[in-house]
Amino acid sequence: MTRSPAELLQGTVDILILRALAWEPMHGYAISRWLAARSDGVLAVEGAALYQALHRSERNKWVTASWGLSENNRKAKYYSLSTAGRARLQAESTVWRNYAAAVSKVLSPA
């Protein structure tokens, strides 16, 4: 199993959440499951970081929240991506991809 970076950058969590919600509206636990599944278990976002990022994003109006029922009929807070969030995701993804490409270029053997 590949080691995950010890501390994911804060901005990274934000963009990962937005990406997850671009898939479909979901609650916090589902987001963490989705991220783990999509990254084959590499990106295990800590609960603390996840919820801090979610509430921050809500304040920034990137996501909107509403209460709904979970798969097991429990009351859960569902987040969905707002128009502003979608724009943010697009902008940040580009920045992130360029950054990642630059980093891997530098790290790649000559």
Place this chain on the structure above:
Amino acid sequence: MPRTPSRFFQFPWRSRAQIARDVDTELDFHLEMRVSELVAQGLSADDARKRAHDEFGDLEFTRSYCRNVDNASDRSVRTADRLDELRQDAAYALRTLRRSPGFAIVSIVTLALAIGANTAIFSVAQAVLLKPLPYAAPGSLVAFYEGHPKVPNQRLGLSAPNLADYTTQQHSLSGIASYYTRIATWRSGNSDPQIATVTSVTANMFDVLGVPAWRGRTFAAGEGADANSTKVVLSYQFWQTALGGDATIVGRTITVYNKPYDVIGIMPRGFTRGNNEAFWVPFDFADDLSRAAVTRKQHVYECLARIKPGITLQAAQADLAAISARLDADYPDINSDLRATLTPLREAMGRSVRDPVLLLLGAALLILLIACANLANVTLSRSMGRKTEMAVRAALGAGRGRLARQLLTESMILSIVGGACGVLLAIVGTRALLAVNPHVLPGVFEIGIDGRILLFSVAVSVGTGILFGFAPAISAARADLQTALKDRGRGGTGSRASERLRHMLVVAQVSLAVMLLIGAGLLVRSFREVSTVHLGYDPSNVMTAQLRVDGARYDSISAVNQFYDDVLGAIARTPGVVAAGASMAAPAQGKQFSTKFVEGAPPPTGTPPDIGYNMVRGDYFKALKIPMVAGRMFNATDTPNGPKVSIINESAAHAYFPNGNAVGSRVRIGPNPAADWVTIVGVVGDMRDAANWAAPVPSIYDNAAQETWWRSLSVVVRTSGDPMTVVPAIRAAVKAADPTLALRDVETLDEVIGVSLSARRFALGLAACFAILALILAAVGIYGVLAYSVNARTREFGVRLALGATGRDVMILVLRQGFGWSVAGLAIGIGGALAFGRLLASSLYGVSATDSTTYIAVVFGLLVVVLIACVVPASRATRVDPINSLRAE
């Protein structure tokens, strides 16, 4: 207006506790999901819980972090929503108001007039009654007078010996300063001599007032004692206007009374002792005190004092009264019954204007009340019509708070616009009024619109708007939803209770307006009486000017007589001049009093009666067209060394010589038993020489050619044409006789009388404006309510007309309603006027407070205005088309 739909999907506002609970629920859900997943993987419940917590990270920090973030977003959402609503409300309000411009205009104009009137009067009242005087700690300053306790409001100055006794014996004052104001001739360098108002003050005056000089210094103790070292302190105003603001003047000299005075300082801008005096010179009492036997009865010095800290006005008053009692015992024939009185300085200075200002404040308040009734009425009428709208909005989900905010926004917009217009009106109005009547207020009171007044206006307009615009609207909007919707389109006249309320408001308005109209009517009548009163002399085509003989060379009687004979002779010879004379007191400018003893008559018991005293020379009576009733005028045979002669007026002749033997009798003037007896040589007609409203009193005229101790005379010149055309000739005559003397206050007698009436005219002008305002507002109120009621009863009128009523019947129906209110209002208003008229009595002259002419005129005037206000709605009622009005349902 495009709006993003996002806010409809947001959480509604949450409380802090709710936010905390929500965060807990969310985090608990996460942990439990993880626990059940781990349990499914085979962990024990305890292990799973521990693992889930470990994986989560810092749970407590996250909890508080999320709560804080949520609270912050909730707050900003709330603010944004509120602002959004406010914008929405304002836009909606503006739209609604634009759709009913009549309502908006009536409300704004009503408010503007009421706020304008109140702001203007409040700015005057604040200057006169509230604003601190331009002195340090003005609260402990008092005016110090003596007076007989039996004579109400008698305020005599103090004599120097009495003052010295008070000063040494009292324990409650930290300083007493005295002053007297007079006219002085002055010049700077080689300029022409000019005349200015100068106040002589004791050296401690500025210390008692606690005001230091702005440039240089004020008087030091002892200055004023030495007649050879004379100092002067200038007022800022005088320094600016007469000396051109020359900063090097301090340390130089100006010539006053033909003597050089060292300028030692300039007082700050706005500083005055109440007469807008030009400069101050020091004096002391040494000379007076050396002749105490004579000067103790000369009550000439006005005094002010500062009460020591911690001592009350009453205590200080008692302290001084005790000294008065001792003085009374020591000098019974001079100080008989005189008692010291202390009056707070502000009260003493504002005394003359206090009553009119309070009167006008009351009138302005009445206007405000009428305006409130008007506002309440138009709002009530309007909200009846908006019932359906409100009900629909409520049915669509607007909460009561939301509807209230909507109505509040409307009232606020109206109040603010109305208030702003009102303040503008007040600024323009007070400026204009003061420009027309510059002599109305004592110089020390400066009127201006400042922050405090603005605050007052804002408070009044917003308060009025909310109380009388918003409150009725919200109570009307609180109607039952179902009934309102069911009634939809029928436009009922509203509930019986609110209808009765509106009618009561109209009645109240009319009665308040009637009270104001009667008050103003009485003032107008009184002003007419005052300005057309039989003066006893003819002020038209008469020129007056003040002339003062200064300097040691006029110490001899013959020099003074030579000068005045030259001047008056030269003036009399000028073409266009009918007669020229001079007197000690100018007509219409106040009066001196003295006591008289008639030869042969038993000496009077108690205080001898006063007699009006004046000195005249030349053709004074001829110049004023005062008829000679008996005897003769002074002539060349009345020489300074010959027997003293006098002339008395008819009142004095009737009062003291009822047998008609006045001419040839002898009288003695003044308390001095050694004074000469004077022979009465003539009797002249009575004249009102103090003020128009003061009835003539028994008076005596001494011959100024025999008594030259009084240095200032006022020249009186009658011309055949425009009196201003002879002014150059008068100046030339004075210059030819003595080039060092100047003329002052050159004006026509009509102007002098105008000034003496200006305070009355000012108050009258305002009161009349207020009364007309009240009438307009009341008319608007009647019109508004009647028009609304006609509108609401269209269907009823339609039915009546369809059943055979004529247009005339319907019209009478409406008129009867309008007049019913007015008659009720009239009755109440007349009752109020009768009750409160007594308050006016002191401001009235020649009219009683229950003057029937005024009352009848007001009743008729009001009925005419009511008729006009009723005719339009009434005639509209007759034009109702029965078919249409019934089909409109």
